[in-house]
Amino acid sequence: MLSLTTRRLLAFCGVTLVCTTSALAQSKPGALTAADSDPVTLGWMNGFPPSPDKLIMQPDSNFFSFPKMRWSVCHLRELLPTEQVSRGLGAPIPLEYALDGSIDAVSFLPIGSDSAITWEASLAKNYTDGILIMHKGKVVYEYYSGCLSDAGKHAAMSMTKSATGLLAEILVAEGALDDTARVSDIIPELSSSAFGSASVRQVMDMVTGLAYSENYADPKADIWAYSAAASPLPKPKNYTGPVGYFEYLQTVKPDGEHGDAFHYKTINTDTLGWIISRVTGQEITELLSERIWSRMGAEQDAYMTVDAKGVPFSGGGLSAGLRDMARFGQLVLNKGMINGKRLFPKAVIEHIQQGGDKAAFEKAGYQYLPGGSYRSMWWVFHNAHGAFAARGVHGQTVYVDPTAEMVIVRFASHPNAGNAAIDPTSLPAYQAVAEHLLKK
Amino acid sequence: MLSLTTRRLLAFCGVTLVCTTSALAQSKPGALTAADSDPVTLGWMNGFPPSPDKLIMQPDSNFFSFPKMRWSVCHLRELLPTEQVSRGLGAPIPLEYALDGSIDAVSFLPIGSDSAITWEASLAKNYTDGILIMHKGKVVYEYYSGCLSDAGKHAAMSMTKSATGLLAEILVAEGALDDTARVSDIIPELSSSAFGSASVRQVMDMVTGLAYSENYADPKADIWAYSAAASPLPKPKNYTGPVGYFEYLQTVKPDGEHGDAFHYKTINTDTLGWIISRVTGQEITELLSERIWSRMGAEQDAYMTVDAKGVPFSGGGLSAGLRDMARFGQLVLNKGMINGKRLFPKAVIEHIQQGGDKAAFEKAGYQYLPGGSYRSMWWVFHNAHGAFAARGVHGQTVYVDPTAEMVIVRFASHPNAGNAAIDPTSLPAYQAVAEHLLKK
Numbered sequence: 001m002l003s004l005t006t007r008r009l010l011a012f013c014g015v016t017l018v019c020t021t022s023a024l025a026q027s028k029p030g031a032l033t034a035a036d037s038d039p040v041t042l043g044w045m046n047g048f049p050p051s052p053d054k055l056i057m058q059p060d061s062n063f064f065s066f067p068k069m070r071w072s073v074c075h076l077r078e079l080l081p082t083e084q085v086s087r088g089l090g091a092p093i094p095l096e097y098a099l100d101g102s103i104d105a106v107s108f109l110p111i112g113s114d115s116a117i118t119w120e121a122s123l124a125k126n127y128t129d130g131i132l133i134m135h136k137g138k139v140v141y142e143y144y145s146g147c148l149s150d151a152g153k154h155a156a157m158s159m160t161k162s163a164t165g166l167l168a169e170i171l172v173a174e175g176a177l178d179d180t181a182r183v184s185d186i187i188p189e190l191s192s193s194a195f196g197s198a199s200v201r202q203v204m205d206m207v208t209g210l211a212y213s214e215n216y217a218d219p220k221a222d223i224w225a226y227s228a229a230a231s232p233l234p235k236p237k238n239y240t241g242p243v244g245y246f247e248y249l250q251t252v253k254p255d256g257e258h259g260d261a262f263h264y265k266t267i268n269t270d271t272l273g274w275i276i277s278r279v280t281g282q283e284i285t286e287l288l289s290e291r292i293w294s295r296m297g298a299e300q301d302a303y304m305t306v307d308a309k310g311v312p313f314s315g316g317g318l319s320a321g322l323r324d325m326a327r328f329g330q331l332v333l334n335k336g337m338i339n340g341k342r343l344f345p346k347a348v349i350e351h352i353q354q355g356g357d358k359a360a361f362e363k364a365g366y367q368y369l370p371g372g373s374y375r376s377m378w379w380v381f382h383n384a385h386g387a388f389a390a391r392g393v394h395g396q397t398v399y400v401d402p403t404a405e406m407v408i409v410r411f412a413s414h415p416n417a418g419n420a421a422i423d424p425t426s427l428p429a430y431q432a433v434a435e436h437l438l439k440k
Numbered sequence: 441m442l443s444l445t446t447r448r449l450l451a452f453c454g455v456t457l458v459c460t461t462s463a464l465a466q467s468k469p470g471a472l473t474a475a476d477s478d479p480v481t482l483g484w485m486n487g488f489p490p491s492p493d494k495l496i497m498q499p500d501s502n503f504f505s506f507p508k509m510r511w512s513v514c515h516l517r518e519l520l521p522t523e524q525v526s527r528g529l530g531a532p533i534p535l536e537y538a539l540d541g542s543i544d545a546v547s548f549l550p551i552g553s554d555s556a557i558t559w560e561a562s563l564a565k566n567y568t569d570g571i572l573i574m575h576k577g578k579v580v581y582e583y584y585s586g587c588l589s590d591a592g593k594h595a596a597m598s599m600t601k602s603a604t605g606l607l608a609e610i611l612v613a614e615g616a617l618d619d620t621a622r623v624s625d626i627i628p629e630l631s632s633s634a635f636g637s638a639s640v641r642q643v644m645d646m647v648t649g650l651a652y653s654e655n656y657a658d659p660k661a662d663i664w665a666y667s668a669a670a671s672p673l674p675k676p677k678n679y680t681g682p683v684g685y686f687e688y689l690q691t692v693k694p695d696g697e698h699g700d701a702f703h704y705k706t707i708n709t710d711t712l713g714w715i716i717s718r719v720t721g722q723e724i725t726e727l728l729s730e731r732i733w734s735r736m737g738a739e740q741d742a743y744m745t746v747d748a749k750g751v752p753f754s755g756g757g758l759s760a761g762l763r764d765m766a767r768f769g770q771l772v773l774n775k776g777m778i779n780g781k782r783l784f785p786k787a788v789i790e791h792i793q794q795g796g797d798k799a800a801f802e803k804a805g806y807q808y809l810p811g812g813s814y815r816s817m818w819w820v821f822h823n824a825h826g827a828f829a830a831r832g833v834h835g836q837t838v839y840v841d842p843t844a845e846m847v848i849v850r851f852a853s854h855p856n857a858g859n860a861a862i863d864p865t866s867l868p869a870y871q872a873v874a875e876h877l878l879k880k
Binding site: 057310 | 515
């Protein structure tokens with residue numbers, strides 16, 4: 001049996017699709033292996049109609065609990081209202097291929113282990129649904145499993161934040177957004193919330209002081225009020241709380257000084273999404289399409305979940321195809337260039353690569369990210385290769401290694417939300433593949 | 441003030457997106473003109489956040505009531521869960537253009553009127569959101585208004601039925617579906633429902649005898665139980681009725697003889713969708729993508745709304761781009777050929793063109809469709825040009841005129857659901873344009 005805490009937490013992840021990394025690092029892995037929890041094998045939603053034990057429905061069946069979640073990550077739009085992130089109407093620009101069959105045999109030592117495993121073996125270990133490696137602009141490795149195929153889309157979870165952060169950095173570079181401005185100067189409605197006195201930059205780097213508890217064991221934790229506000233499902237009749245992201249954000253109280261420490265709290269990204277929309281007059285979905293998705297040769301539309309008022313979930317709502325996420329990663333690696341076109345100034349990426357405040361980051365105590373930092377909703381490793389990444393719960397990543405000219409995009413449905421359970425068998429794997437590619 | 445009946449009816453349309461033609465023909469037009477009800481001008485969902493009077497939300501704001509509906513027809517996925525109808529991953533095949541500026545001045549006599557109006561004037565009169573005319577395979581006219589642009593998608597409403605019917609005819613032609621079979625032989629779960637004793641063909645042509653009342657004034661009418669079952673929103677706690685299309689269809693009681701008369705009842709199409717899925721093992725969305733959308737050079741994915749169990753709404757759930765609906769119409773005009781490829785045997789369309797049982801159709805009393813018939817979810821006019829059409833409430837149509845080698849696709853958001861309010865200013869307009877094009 002799952003504990004009450006775990007059940008509440010899974011219910012929460014299901015409604016809002018947020019499970020922040022640090023809070024979930026300690027959750028226990030499910031008993032089933034990747035093979036035993038394969039959603040195709042388990043037959044979720046199979047048949048006309050599916051048998052009752054194979055149904056995944058709102059709101060009863062806790063669609064984001066493991067192993068159901070392994071189906072749901074590819075089917076969010078079938079459970080929730082969404083907005084399109086259009087790829088435009090033109091022809092996609094196909095990725096170039098130079099497949100490298102020897103990657104499967106690349107071996108590495110998982111963190112904390114003294115026996116090496118192969119890249120190939122790591123895929124099932126990490127409940128990988130899809131992984132694609134770009135090297136020097138070409139696809140060298142591509143793999144699909146579980147619910148995902150090349151024509152499918154997968155939840156990007158908190159990698160959404162990095163897309164939102166990238167858009168913000170673009171606006172800063174263009175002078176459309178002043179990252180030194182106070183949030184309340186842009187959004188007066190946030191004047192009496194904790195966000196009001198923060199700078200845009202503090203929000204972008206998540207160094208805000210917010211009384212926002214993600215203690216899932218506490219039934220009065222703020223996360224439950226956020227979850228209730230964010231859900232697109234009709235509210236219970238007796239509900240009197242905030243409706244939607246924007247109303248919720250106005251209720252957040254301060255705790256501590258802005259700028260003091262990194263606190264990974266999704267509500268920062270929702271505030272950043274609001275700032276971007278207020279400044280541009282566009283929804284995040286529209287802007288992401290206009291600036292990125294419709295200009296990078298994408299082969300599929302992406303989409304974002306929305307709240308009951310149609311506000312896209314800037315902190316975690318994106319779903320996209322694996323190859324399109326690879327195009328996104330390649331665009332970042334190339335500092336704004338793709339298919340011979342420049343989409344934004346290279347300073348945008350250079351600013352992210354510099355990283356954020358390492359001292360502030362250290363206070364958050366990420367075991368597997370020593371010496372790291374967080375900048376504009378991107379995780380910066382400050383390692384020898386200058387790697388940085390978009391990361392989302394349950395194993396989502398866009399890992400960018402400029403030294404190896406490599407991008408790794410992974411979609412996954414690991415039973416553990418927190419990447420701390422997944423990093424030991426993935427971060428060293430990425431480094432090993434980078435070394436392998438550097439020798440070519 | 442709207443009457444209680446009208447308000448209930450609009451609420452119903454909003455939840456299930458079905459408003460059958462005959463039942464709604466008598467509803468009154470709204471007071472606002474197309475210009476005065478333009479959703480962009482009215483500013484629905486405009487701003488971050490929209491002001492409360494500009495919000496369109498589930499379930500309170502009755503999103504399918506006029507004039508809100510003029511926004512909602514382009515935004516259903518933002519209000520409801522949906523499934524993709526994939527266009528595939530390849531390059532779209534652009535339509536060829538040969539625009540004919542003289543079409544705007546084509547004039548015609550509306551039915552029941554003695555003063556002619558122009559094609560151009562008819563567009564606003566019919567609350568047209570988008571209209572595209574193909575002639576000899578080329579676009580001769582293209583127009584967008586209201587909520588629609590070339591990159592947008594619009595509710596196809598009951599034109600969805602014609603896509604479902606086309607898929608069924610393809611399966612019949614291939615021998616995968618026997619249209620003489622009893623429904624209960626394919627779906628044993630329907631044995632004790634009225635559908636069980638009908639033939640597949642009777643379902644396809646809507647000549648079933650079903651105790652299914654669409655009397656909106658009667659709070660016990662079957663339409664309300666259908667609406668409740670079909671809604672993807674969580675059911676009220678005390679709800680004990682059927683959940684989803686499939687469960688509802690099992691409850692339908694007989695009334696009259698199958699084969700006796702045409703009765704336009706959406707539940708026939710939902711049954712046909714079930715039959716198709718049972719026979720093929722595929723969802724309607726998958727099959728529509730595999731057979732049509734991914735093979736006709738579509739430039740956008742389409743999508744379908746789903747019930748709470750993820751079953752696509754075969755009777756009315758499709759949304760698509762205007763140009764893609766034109767491709768669909770052109771494929772039908774060309775009897776299965778498009779872009780030099782054959783997607784299905786020409787007998788499929790020839791069978792539809794022959795039409796259904798005229799005597800059975802006449803009993804339904806369609807004022808503006810004298811001598812017509814209904815075949816495989818298509819309306820057959822049996823006029824001098826051999827025209828036939830997909831039609832949906834609020835003015836949706838794919839009008840195919842083989843003699844003029846013409847396809848007209850219209851998306852609209854007329855305040856009246858029933859096409860009887862719209863036919864007088866559209867059917868003669870289509871015929872006038874056909875005559876115009878025949879002279880070229």
